[in-house]
Amino acid sequence: MNSAQALDVTPTPLALLLLGRGSDPASERGVDCPGDLPAPSDPDLVERARAAKAALGDRLFVLGHHYQRDEVIQFADVTGDSFKLARDAAARPQAEYIVFCGVHFMAESADILTTEAQRVVLPDLAAGCSMADMATAEQVAEAWDVLTDAGVAGRTVPVTYMNSSADIKAFTGRNGGTVCTSSNARRALEWAFEQAGEDGKVLFLPDQHLGRNTAVRELGMGLDDCVVYNPHKPGGGLTADQLRRARMILWRGHCSVHGRFSLDSVDEVRARVPGVNVLVHPECRHEVVAAADHVGSTEHIIATLDAAPAGSKWAVGTELNLVRRLAARYADQGKEIVFLDRTVCFCSTMNRIDLPHLVWSLESLAAGKVVNRIQVDPVTAHDAALALDRMLALP
Numbered sequence: 001m002n003s004a005q006a007l008d009v010t011p012t013p014l015a016l017l018l019l020g021r022g023s024d025p026a027s028e029r030g031v032d033c034p035g036d037l038p039a040p041s042d043p044d045l046v047e048r049a050r051a052a053k054a055a056l057g058d059r060l061f062v063l064g065h066h067y068q069r070d071e072v073i074q075f076a077d078v079t080g081d082s083f084k085l086a087r088d089a090a091a092r093p094q095a096e097y098i099v100f101c102g103v104h105f106m107a108e109s110a111d112i113l114t115t116e117a118q119r120v121v122l123p124d125l126a127a128g129c130s131m132a133d134m135a136t137a138e139q140v141a142e143a144w145d146v147l148t149d150a151g152v153a154g155r156t157v158p159v160t161y162m163n164s165s166a167d168i169k170a171f172t173g174r175n176g177g178t179v180c181t182s183s184n185a186r187r188a189l190e191w192a193f194e195q196a197g198e199d200g201k202v203l204f205l206p207d208q209h210l211g212r213n214t215a216v217r218e219l220g221m222g223l224d225d226c227v228v229y230n231p232h233k234p235g236g237g238l239t240a241d242q243l244r245r246a247r248m249i250l251w252r253g254h255c256s257v258h259g260r261f262s263l264d265s266v267d268e269v270r271a272r273v274p275g276v277n278v279l280v281h282p283e284c285r286h287e288v289v290a291a292a293d294h295v296g297s298t299e300h301i302i303a304t305l306d307a308a309p310a311g312s313k314w315a316v317g318t319e320l321n322l323v324r325r326l327a328a329r330y331a332d333q334g335k336e337i338v339f340l341d342r343t344v345c346f347c348s349t350m351n352r353i354d355l356p357h358l359v360w361s362l363e364s365l366a367a368g369k370v371v372n373r374i375q376v377d378p379v380t381a382h383d384a385a386l387a388l389d390r391m392l393a394l395p
Helices: 043-059 082-090 104-113 137-149 166-174 185-196 208-218 240-245 263-272 286-291 298-307 320-333 355-366 378-392
Strands: 060-065 078-080 097-101 119-121 156-161 178-180 201-205 226-229 248-251 277-280 313-317 336-339
Touching: 043 060, 043 355, 060 082, 078 082, 082 097, 082 104, 097 104, 097 355, 104 119, 104 166, 104 378, 137 166, 137 201, 137 240, 137 248, 156 166, 156 185, 156 208, 166 178, 166 378, 178 185, 178 378, 185 201, 185 208, 201 208, 208 226, 208 248, 208 286, 263 277, 263 286, 263 313, 277 286, 277 298, 298 313, 298 320, 320 336
Parallel strands: 060 078, 060 097, 097 119, 156 178, 156 201, 201 248, 226 248, 277 313, 313 336
Antiparallel strands: none
């Protein structure tokens, strides 16, 4: 039985396409939907990875994001979400090489938080993040000019999600803002509004859904307190009056995986699996979050399923690699865990980190050659660290 069958997921014709080559126009703004994963790599690569890792010993520290495929995650020294992994790297100053099995913005954060003597490696430089790419430094600078012209920049505090580039974190740091994760978004927004003062506003980058869900569900705002800034339209598609009346100015960005879950997905799984608990990530659309039974970060999802009683049923709205892994982990406890959507859809960029790329990077390091090093320039790193430090100082 393959992973799709085990999770009661129906492969679409897209499953026949190469990773990242298909699209699903019915989902939010259209997303790449690669179908099932490629077949496992040559078993010889497993032995080569083990040998290279053993040769490097304590000089090497391998980080594995929860969304990685099994054949990669098995070589991780620690697993976690993006911020946990960056902090884990910073806590291992004796490790000369940090190999980050994740995506580009994660490796950037690890480089910012580690020492100058440590070298951060991303096995495949093509492993990016579509959400992070939806907000460029030039676009955000232009948006700030729009807010300035509307007379609201002076009382607006930027808050950027961890899932953003170093450039965006640096912009946030320079302008008195902070970074947040899906776990501490509420605390970050409360802090930001305190800094903004009376009639203050937050510019939330780059995921509109996490910003909206946190503002409405956690802070009690109304949907009409939020406006969406579209960087592809003049003035963000907003009038100066709309910007003045808004409390949350949301960037028009989203996660291509979480953005594909719909209210129909929730209704369908409830009809298909009686008694199911719907558990989703706050990067999902507001109507999906509102219809779910439980909402939380990746770490919260894992903790919730770990504490769930035997025999309980769960439909999980997050990346399929993790859902598949959790379904296998808790199967012997009688917990039924299914993917919220019937269509197979992995994170295509995360899955660019495969075993061949990992072996190549490890063997190169063992031979004394540093490949695919991620380095954030000192000025950007300094400004980004300001925003990261403010997050670390949150109560």
